[in-house]
Amino acid sequence: MAANGNLIRPYGSTPGDGQVQVSFTLPIKAGARAREAAKQLAGKMGLSDVQVVHMKDLHGFTYFILYGSVVHAVDLDRIPQVEEEELALSFDQINGLIEQELGRQIVVVGACTGTDAHTVGLDAIMNMKGYGGEYGLERYPMFDTYNLGSQVPNEVLLAKAREVGADAVLVSQVVTERNAHLKNLTELIEMAEAEGLRQDLIIIAGGPRIDQFLATELGFDAGFGPGTTPRQVAAYLAQEMVRRL
Amino acid sequence: MAANGNLIRPYGSTPGDGQVQVSFTLPIKAGARAREAAKQLAGKMGLSDVQVVHMKDLHGFTYFILYGSVVHAVDLDRIPQVEEEELALSFDQINGLIEQELGRQIVVVGACTGTDAHTVGLDAIMNMKGYGGEYGLERYPMFDTYNLGSQVPNEVLLAKAREVGADAVLVSQVVTERNAHLKNLTELIEMAEAEGLRQDLIIIAGGPRIDQFLATELGFDAGFGPGTTPRQVAAYLAQEMVRRL
Amino acid sequence: MVNELLVLDQKKVDQARDLARAIAQNVQREIELNTTVSIERTAARLYGIDGVDRFGVPLPNVVVDQVLEAGGLDRGISYWLANAVVALGKTPQAVAEACGEGLNLCSLPPQDPEKWAAVEREYVPKALDAIFEQRKKREAAKERLGVGSEPLKYVIVATGNIFADVEQAKTAARHGADVIAVIRTTGQSLLDYVPYGTTTEGVGGTYATQANFKVMRQALDEVSEEVGRYIQLVNYCSGLCMPEIAAMGALERLDMMLNDAMYGILFRDINMDRTFADQYFSRMINAYAGIIINTGEDNYLTTADAYEEAHTVLASNFINEQLGLAAGLENWQLGLGHAFEMDPKLKNGFLYEVAVAQTIRQIFPQAPLKYMPPTKHMTGDIFMGHVQNAMFNLASVITGQSIHLLGMLTEAIHTPHVADRVLSLENARYVMENARDLGSEISFKRDGIIQKRSEEIVDRVVEFLQEIKQLGLQGAISAGYFADIKRPRLGGRGRDGVIKKGLDYSNPFLTELKKRLGLGE
Amino acid sequence: MVNELLVLDQKKVDQARDLARAIAQNVQREIELNTTVSIERTAARLYGIDGVDRFGVPLPNVVVDQVLEAGGLDRGISYWLANAVVALGKTPQAVAEACGEGLNLCSLPPQDPEKWAAVEREYVPKALDAIFEQRKKREAAKERLGVGSEPLKYVIVATGNIFADVEQAKTAARHGADVIAVIRTTGQSLLDYVPYGTTTEGVGGTYATQANFKVMRQALDEVSEEVGRYIQLVNYCSGLCMPEIAAMGALERLDMMLNDAMYGILFRDINMDRTFADQYFSRMINAYAGIIINTGEDNYLTTADAYEEAHTVLASNFINEQLGLAAGLENWQLGLGHAFEMDPKLKNGFLYEVAVAQTIRQIFPQAPLKYMPPTKHMTGDIFMGHVQNAMFNLASVITGQSIHLLGMLTEAIHTPHVADRVLSLENARYVMENARDLGSEISFKRDGIIQKRSEEIVDRVVEFLQEIKQLGLQGAISAGYFADIKRPRLGGRGRDGVIKKGLDYSNPFLTELKKRLGLGE
Ligand code: B12
Ligand code: B12
Numbered sequence A, B: 001m002a003a004n005g006n007l008i009r010p011y012g013s014t015p016g017d018g019q020v021q022v023s024f025t026l027p028i029k030a031g032a033r034a035r036e037a038a039k040q041l042a043g044k045m046g047l048s049d050v051q052v053v054h055m056k057d058l059h060g061f062t063y064f065i066l067y068g069s070v071v072h073a074v075d076l077d078r079i080p081q082v083e084e085e086e087l088a089l090s091f092d093q094i095n096g097l098i099e100q101e102l103g104r105q106i107v108v109v110g111a112c113t114g115t116d117a118h119t120v121g122l123d124a125i126m127n128m129k130g131y132g133g134e135y136g137l138e139r140y141p142m143f144d145t146y147n148l149g150s151q152v153p154n155e156v157l158l159a160k161a162r163e164v165g166a167d168a169v170l171v172s173q174v175v176t177e178r179n180a181h182l183k184n185l186t187e188l189i190e191m192a193e194a195e196g197l198r199q200d201l202i203i204i205a206g207g208p209r210i211d212q213f214l215a216t217e218l219g220f221d222a223g224f225g226p227g228t229t230p231r232q233v234a235a236y237l238a239q240e241m242v243r244r245l
Numbered sequence C, D: 001m002v003n004e005l006l007v008l009d010q011k012k013v014d015q016a017r018d019l020a021r022a023i024a025q026n027v028q029r030e031i032e033l034n035t036t037v038s039i040e041r042t043a044a045r046l047y048g049i050d051g052v053d054r055f056g057v058p059l060p061n062v063v064v065d066q067v068l069e070a071g072g073l074d075r076g077i078s079y080w081l082a083n084a085v086v087a088l089g090k091t092p093q094a095v096a097e098a099c100g101e102g103l104n105l106c107s108l109p110p111q112d113p114e115k116w117a118a119v120e121r122e123y124v125p126k127a128l129d130a131i132f133e134q135r136k137k138r139e140a141a142k143e144r145l146g147v148g149s150e151p152l153k154y155v156i157v158a159t160g161n162i163f164a165d166v167e168q169a170k171t172a173a174r175h176g177a178d179v180i181a182v183i184r185t186t187g188q189s190l191l192d193y194v195p196y197g198t199t200t201e202g203v204g205g206t207y208a209t210q211a212n213f214k215v216m217r218q219a220l221d222e223v224s225e226e227v228g229r230y231i232q233l234v235n236y237c238s239g240l241c242m243p244e245i246a247a248m249g250a251l252e253r254l255d256m257m258l259n260d261a262m263y264g265i266l267f268r269d270i271n272m273d274r275t276f277a278d279q280y281f282s283r284m285i286n287a288y289a290g291i292i293i294n295t296g297e298d299n300y301l302t303t304a305d306a307y308e309e310a311h312t313v314l315a316s317n318f319i320n321e322q323l324g325l326a327a328g329l330e331n332w333q334l335g336l337g338h339a340f341e342m343d344p345k346l347k348n349g350f351l352y353e354v355a356v357a358q359t360i361r362q363i364f365p366q367a368p369l370k371y372m373p374p375t376k377h378m379t380g381d382i383f384m385g386h387v388q389n390a391m392f393n394l395a396s397v398i399t400g401q402s403i404h405l406l407g408m409l410t411e412a413i414h415t416p417h418v419a420d421r422v423l424s425l426e427n428a429r430y431v432m433e434n435a436r437d438l439g440s441e442i443s444f445k446r447d448g449i450i451q452k453r454s455e456e457i458v459d460r461v462v463e464f465l466q467e468i469k470q471l472g473l474q475g476a477i478s479a480g481y482f483a484d485i486k487r488p489r490l491g492g493r494g495r496d497g498v499i500k501k502g503l504d505y506s507n508p509f510l511t512e513l514k515k516r517l518g519l520g521e
């Protein structure tokens, strides 16, 4: 796909053509200069052969859509290998694994922290009903679950974890405006460390803008993004618990 | 809008927030590493706070949609001033101006050059019927027009211009795949220069991917993009002819 | 006006409406027993009390809290204020400011009843007249400029900064928006006070304050002139301060208010007695101010499945209608809500959706129905999202909805960027103009999927309302009848702000509103 | 199968069809008088002649051109080839190769008529049997795997490089495409020869060559197995080499062909006698190969207005139908074309569009109608474009179209990128599944906009066909009846490739095809 072994570039029509689509609004009224400003910005982003395909005046602002060929490439060798996905274990296999290897339930406490009131995602993972046709953790005989619901302060979550002797803490963060999620997540890890709880807990985060890289960077054990199924989380927790034996 | 006088940055929700939307396809299968690759590419484009909001597996390729805040800004002072638009003259004013100042018709020859067969745009400018509710040049008493139609070689166009003693040459280029338009346009100017015709002619180009900056860079007198009306072209030609008196 | 695309069994519709009326009457009886801190703060505001004390506490809270603490609130704040006005010879505002400095209303000696009654007779009509002035002003502006054609294009602004909101709102209006809603910052609904002044910090929305209302209304008045269309302004008359916001909105000439009889109970875990009392008084104010309310049934479908739970939306519409009418709202003010939340993967989902939207349309022919866009099934695929919104736009124009909240292609990503809104407006304009008269062109087969689905929902709603009537609305809510959420009668936030009215309780604003609205005692 | 949403005046429809039949018969009479260089090259190809000479000239051109030059083509190439086969004792391919080296067919002595007739009797059935083999193979594969449900999702690939096209086509199939069209490079239609071998350089499309056909068919056969759906392949049986491409496509098992009786005349300025003759023979081949043709009426609307000129599309459909039937095509092979090109700014444009699409659907109930997407009104606003395509998808599913060429959001920008196609496929899947049975749910009001518009078009088409019949089709085309373009009878490209048949003319392939197709002399 790319001349140089592990360098990859975007692909539209022919390998390595670098085609990307970009849109943005600039605070300038539409016209020839505005179009040129958009092209220059695109140039700074590394686009060549820039085509401004749409320019719409928004009264003092201008909205642009453009296409171009980006000069940058990404070196796949510089992207750390991650376990792309846990071994796909079934409901029964997961319960079996826990029973055999741990011989007891895994205790998990979950919450939407800070001011976040979006419980649907966490409920999808934790509650009976589950998600995408798969049962939630609550339904697994080998999980003991506590779902604290919405707008839970980090300290309350950690206190509950301590109270019930949790093995794992599950945090959901959906609101990302003004980086609310980063603040809440960072605070949690700092608190857990300060309270000396960090190493005894598997702490994982989930939400539409969370991923493995972001989560580990913030000090979490794992991160789960959009479309996560409860079984993926259950499989991860079971295997991570076994790894930690 | 921007801290520094003439620097502007994209705007989504709050001034200067730098928000841009980007989409592209990478030749790698979807997953955590692919997402990270997309983020890194966005990083190289100058995006910070990158959110990969959509990742779709295309079997070996992955399509991404992402948002981020671009660090680049554009300095408006570095964008040459262009006459944003000719004085908006009416049909009658244009004819009047030509009659008064030149005292004769302006002779124009137009063509879709090279292998381009997209005549609709040129017809919109040149033919009676016109475009967007405005008459085409043919309808102006003070224009004498020759529309050579589609797939006209550059030499044929120039020969005709010489034959009829044209004041202006109008070229349309719609197909841009493999930069076909750039080749055709460059060739035309080179030929006109070689034949010593260049300075006696107003040579203008039009088409969906043409603009003033590109056209002048290629050695044209002006360039007209999407949505151009015949009256804009007529006004330009009339005024440019007067300027050249 | 309304196209009769479906054949409805009018007997069943009447039956459902009768059931809802009975349900509402039962609730209404209990409403009359209580007042709340927010109702009393509203009275204080209507006396003209505004501003904050030196700790930043809003003066309406200052006066009401001290009376509550002193155990005097069961008489109503009006008495205490009027009494103080007489005792101190000051305006209510000056009295409140004094309270901010330490004055305690309950420690003032009781004055001649004639005198404080006279104070009430002075201030109450003045406040209500001011509200009515705004109503007349709105009506004149609407008359003069028009309001756009239905479905009205309604967009939200939510930058967190009122001044940035203004820019976004103006741009939207210039590109075809008819209605602008300023979304509230995360969690404001749970504050038991209304913040003061203009604000620039909010997450996911902007504080609802009277100053912000004024800033935005003025900006929209300007842009209304510019675009030649009266641009309507919306905010949230919801949460713990529901009636106060009604008063603020009435005074600042808001045009619509999110205002639901049950939303706070279900989705914000606010105590039900509190909510029922608050919604009643707030709706009287909205009614008198000529404001159109928007009910919140769309919220049921953000957690529940739109196909399975369609009948709960309709049932709630019936209940909101009856509680609204009981508070003096007229049919043209009842922006009953529903939403296009059908799973896009469902085969024939569009047909099922049209069935519900059209059923609601025909059942409430005079109501300015508010139709909410896809949200739950929107993903980061903005291209697909834009198409989902197109189908929503189409459903809306076919079924003749009134207030159409535009879906944003970036729904799953961020509160709208300036261009998102314009893209959505263009989407709506294209689809709605392109299929403008489709609804009057077609009819549905008598034995078809759409007609059958409609019949099924009407049947289910009758059953459902029967059960609710049996349990009482409070009982049904406790039992999880709506949105799968159980809210016990005695639970929920703001319960200590509910006060049983004393025998000497009076709220002259409420009394006067009843009179002016023609509501019997 | 077809929903009768409209009430058509069957008498008028019959009248239009009768007029078209008469028009076609007049053309047909003239067709029989001529042969063309491309028809003769096709005969050469069916003899198995392929490859190029050392100057790169395709051998079918080599043999035909030399006979043309020698003035012998009015006898038909078959005679000359068969004669040479007998004279030299070589295969036709070896004969052609020898021609490439300098041999002149016309200089060979005439052989015993019995002998060269025997050569024809050997090669002609062999070629046609090979075509029929492919047809059976296709039918078996369709039977075994199915072909997807209508409207079939048809996408184009156009990278210019056949190997890149293969990647793009496979990805499309894996994401729901049922039909893949490989677009031809700019200007190939005006080449009077078919390029040879696999190719990787093309602008806006990929050369149509037999080798490219084979590469793509094989790739699609593989992916058909993978996705469990027989993926159909399309190319252009159009331009100066129309019948040759028919032969190539038949042999390489293409499944559909763009193939129109008038497109080349109008849009490529090809001489009309040339085109009429070529289309006849090419269609016989397509007919026998079981290939579905796609006619090109959509092209009228890229220059003319879709509202004003709707009746010309329908008129052309009628004419294409009759000329198609005359060439042995069956109704299920007539993929008559039309397009969603209504100006998006037109109020109720969707209603007018549905009126036309449904009218055509009901008039040609057995034809696998090909519905083309918005192109002309697509702009660089890819978001709006995606919505225009959504409305097109909806119109298609409501009116039960058969072959649905997916619109691309980037139509105004570039030939589709790999992701564009997937976005479009997802758009179509969502809209079509979501409104799957809408067409069988609704009916149109008798006095409504849609019904009236349909009646207007049928009326106009009858008038229009009457005028055309008067003028003769050739006269009407000369007079600018279609697409506002005037093409004089004696003008246009490729006219010197039209040869009046001599008295001793024979084309045994055509004769045998007539027999096998059951077409009377
Ligand atoms: C439903 C909804 C609501 C409902 C929430 C109901 C409820 N009980 O949850 C209501 C109506 C109450 C609501 C309110 C608000 N919302 Co809201 N809401 C949404 C909506 C439409 C869908 C969210 C959802 O349910 N997704 C479905 C679930 C299943 O997906 P998910 O959360 O991604 O979860 C999956 C994964 O991420 C993962 N996951 C998630 N959590 C976890 C945790 C763990 C441990 C693991 C392992 C995995 C995991 O697994 C899940 C299953 O795959 C989104 C828009 C959208 N389409 O995404 C806006 C959205 C999230 N809301 C938004 C906003 C701004 C608000 C408000 C602040 C608006 C306001 N000013 O009033 C309020 C306030 C709420 C608050 N205090 O937080 C914004 C957030 C913007 C941003 N980027 O910050 C969005 C994006 C809408 C928008 N464009 O403005 N909202
Ligand atoms: C109509 C059309 C056709 C028609 C053309 C009919 C005709 N007589 O013109 C037909 C069907 C024949 C056709 C064929 C092809 N087309 Co075409 N076609 C289009 C389409 C749908 C619309 C173009 C159009 O008419 N626009 C309307 C006019 C009014 O706009 P305009 O050209 O921009 O003109 C305005 C301005 O630009 C300006 N202007 C233009 N010229 C000039 C000149 C002067 C002097 C001035 C002052 C101003 C000016 O003023 C005009 C009025 O405002 C576009 C897609 C699209 N929606 O844009 C594809 C498109 C242009 N075609 C395309 C292609 C690839 C082809 C083919 C090569 C496909 C094929 N392989 O067969 C062929 C070959 C044609 C050839 N040899 O050039 C591609 C080009 C891709 C690219 N970027 O290179 C496009 C973008 C479609 C696509 N996405 O694949 N096409």
Ligand SMILES: Cc1ncc(COP(=O)(O)O)c(C=O)c1O
Pocket (backbone or CB within 6 Å): C184, C187, C188, C189, C236, C237, C238, C239, C258, C259, C260, C263, C268, C294, C295, C296, C297, C299
């Ligand atoms: C009636 C009503 N009130 C309030 C809200 C949300 O606002 P808040 O979070 O401020 O209660 C909604 C949301 O849709 C609503 O429908």
Ligand SMILES: Cc1ncc(COP(=O)(O)O)c(C=O)c1O
Pocket (backbone or CB within 6 Å): D184, D187, D188, D189, D236, D237, D238, D239, D258, D259, D260, D263, D268, D294, D295, D296, D297, D299
């Ligand atoms: C019947 C037919 N042939 C051919 C073409 C275009 O191809 P070309 O430019 O190769 O003639 C079209 C285009 O839509 C068509 O409809």
